[in-house]
Amino acid sequence: MQTNDGMLMSIPIQAPYGTWKSPISADHIVKGSKPIAELLVDPITNKIYHVESRPAEDGRNALVETETSRDLTGTQWNVRTGVHEYGGGAVTVYGGIAYFSHYGDGRVYSVDVNPGGIPEAVTPDSNSLHRFADFSVYPSNPQLMVAIMEDHTNDPTGETPSQVVNTLCVIDAAAKSVSPLVSGADFYSSARFSPDGTRLVWLQWFHPDMPWEGSELMHADVTVVDGKVSLTHIVSIAGVPSKISVAFPSWVDNDTLLFTSDESGYQNLYKFTGGQVTPVLLEPITQDFSQPAWTLGWSPYAPIDETGEHILCTAWKDGRTVIYLVNILSRAPPQLVESSFVAIDTIRTVSARSRQAVFSSPKVDGDNAIILCTLPPSLDPTGAEFTQQLPLLKGHHSNALIHVVYYPPNNPAYSGSSIPDESPPCVVNVHGGPTALESQALNWKKQYFTSRGWAWLDVNYGGSSGYGREYIQRLAGKWGIVDTEDSINAVDILSKEPYNNYLDANRSAIRGGSAGGYTTLATLSISSNAAAFAAGASSYGISRLGRPRQVHA
Template identity: 50%
Template sequence: MAQKLAPYGTWTSPITAELITQSTINITDVLVDPVTGAIYHLEERPSEEGRAVVVETRTGQDVFGHWSARTGVQEYGGAAVTAYGGFVYFSHVVDNRVYRVKKGEAPEAVTPDYPSHRFADFAVHPRYPSLLVAILEDHTKPEPANVVTQLCIIDTDAKSVTPVVSGADFYAVPRFSPSGTHLTWQQWFHPDMPWEGAEIHIAPVTVQDGQLHVAGSTYVAGKRKEISATYPFWCSDDLLIFTSDEAGYHNPWTYRVSADKADALLPTVVEEDFSEAAWWLGGSYGAPLDDGTALLTAFRDGRSVLYIADVRNAALTEVDCPYVNVEHIRHVGADQVVFVATAADAALPSAIISLPQPLKLSVPPDDEPVHVVFYPPTNPEYAGSDQAGEKPPCVVNVHGGPNWKEYQWLDWIKQYFTSRGWAWLDVNYGGSTGYGRKYLDRLLGKWGIVDVQDCVRASRLLAAPPYSLIDPARVVIRGASAGGYTVLEALSTFPDAFAAGTSNYGVSDVAGLANDTHKYESHYMEKMMAGTPAEIPEVYKARSPIYHAEKIKSPLLIIHGKIDPIVPYKQAEEIAQNIRRRVGRVDYVLFEDEGHIWQKAKNIKFALEREIGFYEGVLGLRK
C-alpha cells in the first residue's frame, strides 16, 4: 500500500486513548517467596479504578478479590506487599491495615483497626515468620510536622504493632540478614531527600519469649546533606551490598559485619549510577546470586545495563541487557534472580513505534550539558507531510520530581502523539537523576531557573540548524507535578517560547507548597530554593508563577485532582483564576476522584484526549 502524505499533527493512528487506558496493565513490583519459591507480581489496573492486585506469576491468578495492595506511606507508596511461607502480606489502602492471605483463603487482618497508622516495606524474620519488620507512619496528628515515622515489628499471631527503631525523620529498606541475626535499614533527616543525604545502619537482633529486640545500631555509610547511601541487601550473614555516591556516582559498596568496615566494591569509580532516586518505596537495583556475587543494574545514557559483581575479586562483568529499564531485582535462589523490565518494542507492528534518540546537547551560554531524548513522527501509513518544507509540531515533556528522569521505555502516550505526526522531546534537565551527583546538584537553589532554561534552550536548539527537527512556532510544553511547575514557570518567564502548555497537578505557589505538602517533601524546597520561605520570601515569590501569571500569553490547560495530598488543588484554582482575571486563555479541569497521578482509566483517557484536542485547536490542526 502506498504511503500517504498529510500535514504533521493530523495523521490518523490506531493508537487510541481507549486502547491505552483499557488494555494497559502496569507491573509495578515482583516478589519472591523464599520458602516456596513462588513468584508474584503487582499489577496496577486503570480499568479497575486503579486497583493494585497481587498476581501469582506462573498461573496468572489473582491472589485476592476486591482488595487493593497499596500503601499511603510517604503518599507515593510502594513496597506494599511481601511473601513468605505460602502467605502474602499486603497493605490495604482502604483501611491502612496489613492483611495476610493464603491461596484459596480470604485475607485476614494482622494489625489493629487504626486508620491513622500506615505500613510499608515489609520483611519477614527467617526463623520467626510470625514477626515482620515494617515502616510505620503514624498520622494520629496529621500535620506534616507531627507525622511520626518509625520501624516497627508486626506480630501477625498476636496482631500487635511494636515500634523498635525511631529517632530519624524517615526509614526505608529494613532487611533481615539470612539467618535473622541482624537487621539493616536506611534512614535520613530533613531537609534531605534520600538521594541527597541518607545513612545505612545495622543492628543485632534477638528474639526472646516471642518478642523481637533490636539492640544499639551501628553506622555503616552515608552522611547528612552530603552522601547518599541506599538500597542495602544481604549476600550472606556477613556481607552487605549497597550503593553510595561518595565518589560522585552511585556505585556499589560492601560492608563486612565481622570487620565493621565499608569499602567501595570497585578500585575505580564507574561513571554510572547503580541505583535510582527513591520516590517510591520498594526499589531494588541488585540481588545476590550467591554469597560472593550479585547481579546489579546501572544507568548508561538513560538506559539500564546489567553487571555481575564479583565481590571476592572486586570486579564487574557486563552482561547483555536487551531491556530499556530494569528494576525490582529479587533473589530467587541458586544463581537465579527475577526482575521487572521494560523494552522498547511492542505488540503492535514495530513500524508504528517511534524509537528514542538520546542526545547530549551543549547549551549556551555556559555550554552546560543537557540530556534529552527525541522521538520523531512515526507512522507506516505516512511518508511525511504534503506541505513543502513543513517541520512537525513538537511536545516538550518535562518530568516530575524535580529530581527524576524520563525513561526510554515504551510509553504509549508518547506514541499516541508521534503516530499522529507529532515530534516528542523529553528533557532531562540539570537536576535529573542517573547522570551523577554533579548533574543532580545543578538544580540546588535554582529550581525554576535551570529546569526552565534547559527546556527552552533544548527546544530552540532542535528547531535550528544543524538539527532543524521541529517547527519553532509550534512547540508546546507539558509536565506533571514538578514538571507542571516548570511548565507554568516557563510560560511566564519565556512567554514567547511555547505556543501552548499543559500543567498536570503542577505547583504554582512554591511557598504555599512548602506550607501545605506532605511530610516527605515538606522541607524539599529549602534546598531547591536555597532557603526557607521565612528566610528568602522574595525568592519564593519571584519563582512562583501565581505571582506573575499576567505574563502568561500562551493558552494553558490545567488538570488537577481534588484529593491530591501532595500538591493541593487550590494551587491550580488560584493560578487559573489569576489568568482569567486578565482575560487570558486557560482551560481548567478538576477530577473529583483523583489524587496525585491519575489512576482511573476514564480520567486518563479524558485527560489525554482533552490535551491533544487542546493543542489541535490552538495550532489549527483540526480538520
C-alpha cells in the first residue's frame, strides 16, 4: 500500500495477543535510556549536573556535566551512597568543586569539575563502616559541610541493623576530618544552611516511624569559630512524631524557609518566617506537593524570581505530576503550568534572574530527559518554555488509558488479535516502597511486553503515595493484605464489564521487586485467592524461606 506521497506503508496484521513480533529487545530495557539518579545545580556558577545510572557498567552511577555530557569521574568511581539503604543525596557541587560519596569505600571525595580534575578523599578511611549523604555546604567557608553520617562500626556484618548509629556531622575538606554535630535521633536528613550561614534546619525522626508517618523539622542558630561549627537554641518548629510528617525544607532567603507538611491530610506547602509557621496557600489542596521522603536529595519546588516571591512546584494529581506557579506571599491558588511531563522527583533553581529551573522527567512516550523551564519576565505560566528534551524512539509506545495503571497492547504492525473475542494476557506490576508510586513515564520493560501483544497493569495499591496521607495509611498494619487484595481486585474489575476486553484474568501474571516482591509472594500464597494469577515473579522480595517440615505418621 502507498501513501499520497508515494511512500510504502505496511498493513497492520492480526495475530494472537502475546505472540506479536516487536523491535523492542531486552537491550532496550538495559541501554534504551539512561536513568537520571540525581539532578543538581551549582548555586555559584549556575551550571547543571546530574548523576546517571549506567546498567551496562556494572550498575555504577556517574557524575555528569549536563551541558557537555562530560563525565567528571572515571569508570572506577561510583557516585552513590547506601545511607538509609535507599540512598540518594550522594553529591553536591559548589563553586566548581564537587563533593561526592564513593560507593566502593563509603568515603567522601572532592573533585574540580574542570577537565582533568582528580578525586581526592576528604574523609578518613573507615574500612567502609562510615557512610555519608545529603551534603549542605557552609556558605562562608565552602570546605565545611554538614552531612548525614551513618556509622556501621557496631554492625560490621550487617546482621544487627539496630546497632547502626545516625548523626549529623561536619566534614572539613581542608583538614580531611569528620566531627559530630547533632545526635540522639534515630534518623536525620535534609540539613540546610540559610544563605548567610547563621541558621541550620534539619529533619529527624525516631523508630518505628518512617519519615512519612511522623518527623520533626528542627531549627538552630549557627556559630563558626576557627572552623568549628556549633549550634544553639535548638527547637522543633513543625511536625509531630507518629502524627504529622514534614519534608523537604529549603531556604528561599535568610528569613524564609519552605517545607511540606501533611497536617491537612495531604503534603501541602508551608513556610517559616518571622518565627511563625503558616500555610503557603489560603486553603489546603487535596494533592500531595511532595512524595514521601524515602530517598535523599529530592526537591519538589524551586524559587523562580529574584525576590523569592514565586516558586515553581510539583504536585501529584490523578497519578501524574503537574507543575504549579505559586506566589508564597499572596496565598492565592496555584497557577497550572501546562506540560506533558508526568513524573518529576526533583526541580531546582538554575537562575532566579533568568527565571529558570531544571528538572528531570520523562513523558508518557519519551525517555528520561533533563528539562530546562524558562518563564517570561511577566511570570505568566502560559508562556513557560521547556527545552533540552532527549530523543525518543517513536511508534511503539502504549499510552495509559485509565488512572495510571493500564497499558493496552500496542504495535503499529498489528491491528489486534486473530482470535475472535480474545482478551490479552496481562503483566500486573506491583511497585516497591511500599509507599512509592508507579508513574506514567516511559518504561522500556513495559513497552517490551505491550509491543508483543501483552497488556500491562500498574497497581497503585492502598499505601501508594500521591493520594494523600489517608491513602498511604490504608497500608498501616495491613501490609500483605491491602496491597494483595487491591492487586487481585484490579484484575478482577478489568476483566469484567464494562472493561471485559482489557485483559484475560486467566492469563495474568503478577510481578514486583522489594516490597512489590513481597506483595507478589503474599498474593500467590496467603491472599484471599492464591490462584488469582497464573504465574508470578518476585525480584528481591522481602521474605524468609524455611525448610519443608518432615512429618512422620
